[in-house]
Each structure stands twice: as C-alpha cells, then as structure tokens.
C-alpha cells in the first residue's frame with residue numbers, strides 16, 4: 001500500500017442538494033420549485049412517481065444527519081438552499097421559517113466542527129419565477145442577486161465558502177435543450193439565452209456578495225475531459241467542439257470574459273450577439289472554482305450525435321449504474337487542465353462519486369460496496385497526483401453523503417456513502433463511508 005499525504009489544511013467533506021434529500025418541499029410556507037412541478041409530471045419524469053415529497057426526510061432529520069456526519073469525521077458539508085423556502089415567490093417576501101431551517105443547519109454543522117459550504121442554486125428555481133420566464137428573463141440576474149443578499153446578510157461569517165451556481169451546463173443542456181431536467185424545455189434558441197442569463201446571475205450574485213461579504217465565493221462547473229479518439233482532423237475538431245460546449249462554455253466567460261468561438265459555430269443562428277457590458281458583469285473575480293468530476297469522454301466525429309461529436313464506448317472499463325466509465329486519471333487531467341487554462345485559482349472538487357448497485361435494505365447493519373470503495377480510493381489518489389503536479393486543490397466534497405433522489409432517474413441510482421432505506425428512512429454507513437473516515441483520519445490517499 002502506498003500513501004500519498006495531502007496538505008495539512010485539506011478539507012474533506014460530502015455534498016448534497018436540497019431537492020434531492022430534504023423532502024417537505026412545501027413545508028412552513030415554502031414556495032414550490034420547478035423540480036416540484038417536474039417530478040410530479042409523469043410526462044416529464046423518467047422515474048415516474050419518484051418525487052422529492054419525502055426524499056431522505058432531511059428537513060425533519062437534519063440534526064441526526066449532522067450527528068452522523070460528525071461520527072464519520074467529516075470536516076465540511078456542501079449543501080444547497082432551496083430558493084423557494086427562503087423566497088416563496090422568488091423575490092420580495094422572505095419566509096423566515098424557511099431561512100430558519102438553513103440557519104439551524106449551519107449552526108448545527110458549526111457546533112459539530114463541520115464547515116458549511118453553501119450553494120445558492122442547485123437547480124430548483126421557484127415556479128413563481130419560472131412563470132415569469134425563469135432563466136430566459138434577463139431580470140433573473142437581479143432576482144438571483146437579491147436572493148443571494150438575503151442569505152449573505154443572514155449567514156455570511158458562519159458560512160465562509162459560497163457557491164453561486166451548481167453546473168450551469170446541466171441546467172441549460174438538461175433543462176432547456178434536451179428537456180431531461182426541469183423545466184423540461186427542448187429549444188435550441190432558448191439554451192444559449194438561459195445559459196447567458198445564468199452567468200449574468202452568477203456575476204450579479206458575486207457583485208452583491210462583494211458589497212458586504214467578507215469571505216469566499218465561487219462557481220461550480222461539471223467538467224468531463226474530452227479525449228480525441230484519434231489524431232484525425234475530424235476527431236480533433238470534434239474534441240474541440242465537445243470541450244468548448246461542456247467544459248469551456250462557463251469558465252471562459254467567468255474567468256476570461258468571453259465565450260469559446262466554437263459556440264457560435266455550434267448554435268449558428270441560435271447564438272445571439274451578446275451585449276458587451278454583460279461580460280464585465282459575468283467576469284466578476286471569484287475566489288475559487290468548484291470542479292464536479294465523474295467520468296471522461298473519448299470523442300470522435302460522429303454526425304449521429306449533437307455537435308457531430310460522439311463518444312467511443314470504453315467497453316473494457318468498469319462502468320457505474322449511470323453508465324459512466326470509471327476513469328480516475330481523468331480527474332488528475334482535468335484539474336491540471338483547469339490550472340493550465342484558467343490560472344492558479346484555488347480548486348475544490350465539489351462533487352465526485354459513483355452509483356453502483358447497492359441492495360435496498362442493509363442486511364445486519366452492513367452495506368458492502370466494494371466498487372465504490374475502489375472508485376473512491378483511485379479518485380482520491382488521482383487528486384493527490386494532481387496536487388503533486390502543481391494543482392492548488394483545497395478540498396474534496398464526495399457525492400454524496402446519502403443515497404438520494406437522482407433527479408429524473410429517481411431513487412434507483414444510489415450515490416451515497418450512507419445507505420438510505422426509503423421505506424424506513426434508516427441510515428446505514430456503507431463500507432465506503434468507513435473507508436472515507438480512514439482517509440480523513442490519515443489525511444492521505446492509500447492505494
């Protein structure tokens with residue numbers, strides 16, 4: 001066994017999101033979100049009948065869940081706020097009961113020496129705002145900044161690491177282009193507009209934070225490194241298109257104040273001419289980049305796929321139950337890619353994990369998940385390799401603390417290191433949780 005020590009102040013935690021774990025989406029005056037609407041619509045929801053009405057019942061079990069985080073040795077916890085709990089109409093009236101839940105969560109985390117990392121937007125826009133155009137409305141930047149101010153005013157200081165958006169790419173590709181996620185639109189002309197307004201909202205929230213905030217705020221992007229299938233010009237071009245569309249579309253404007261040129265080629269007439277002043281707003285300086293990494297893509301020119309860029313199946317590799325290749329080297333590569341292309345901003349892995357088949361019930365209080373143990377060992381070692389090569393990685397938020405609602409795929413895809421019996425709500429740490437506790441205790445990767 002070889003050990004790779006991590007920096008002394010490296011932050012080990014887990015990540016979740018409000019709609020995936022909380023349940024009680026309309027409790028205590030909360031306003032419904034687009035995921036409440038989407039999950040209850042059998043025309044839209046792939047896993048029909050799986051809604052966030054109960055989920056992991058975290059809204060009622062928060063104190064016990066934090067105690068379990070403490071027992072496992074977590075040093076940090078990345079959660080998201082349900083916008084509609086705090087602002088039921090999305091703007092204006094503050095619902096103190098909803099804000100109070102997050103204040104209790106933060107205080108309970110701090111009382112257990114667990115650092116809170118707070119994500120403002122993890123996909124659950126209030127329906128009241130979606131009915132006003134949602135991310136298609138340029139006013140969404142102001143709505144989002146005002147929502148951020150409510151949280152900054154109440155929690156900044158106790159929360160010292162803020163995230164504006166979780167994965168704007170998934171929000172627009174899933175929610176506006178392909179319709180697989182809320183709000184379920186399928187419109188090539190809408191996707192760039194939603195995408196651009198999300199980034200304007202990101203910038204507006206960062207700007208609002210700088211008015212009073214005394215700590216750190218960043219952006220979380222999903223990065224899937226694209227490896228050209230061959231040196232052919234066609235495959236090289238396909239790799240560039242795929243990389244621009246998924247991996248550069250948000251970091252380029254946030255860091256460099258521009259879009260990759262490939263996007264106008266990809267969207268054609270659906271790509272607007274953006275007002276120049278928008279980029280000054282979007283490019284507000286941030287304190288860190290959050291990287292969500294799950295897998296890679298070997299990319300070839302293939303006109304049966306969008307962008308004329310399709311995946312080359314890696315049939316020799318292990319795959320997760322979501323169909324993703326297990327490829328730890330991709331995490332090392334993508335962290336170094338961020339450093340090379342976007343400079344030396346501190347990086348956090350804000351999500352990494354895997355869904356493998358786990359039994360619905362824990363037999364005798366144990367859940368053996370060897371594939372997840374192996375996945376975590378190798379991906380944590382991959383981070384160590386990136387750090388050794390100069391990437392300034394500051395922390396790792398494992399996805400996820402609990403088995404939870406995997407969006408339109410429902411409860412069948414289990415990402416948790418803690419098993420949830422959704423009949424009884426019993427929590428059972430899996431063997432991967434025990435491994436993670438060892439990693440945290442030793443502050444090292446062991447392979």
Ligand SMILES: CO[C@H](O)c1c[n+]2c([nH]1)[C@H](O)[C@@H](O)[C@H](O)[C@H]2CO
Nearest residue numbers: 017166167222223292293294399406
């Ligand atoms: C396509 O992979 C993305 O990076 C991604 C994967 N995941 C995510 N984004 C989301 O941020 C989480 O809410 C999901 O539960 C999680 C697992 O699917």
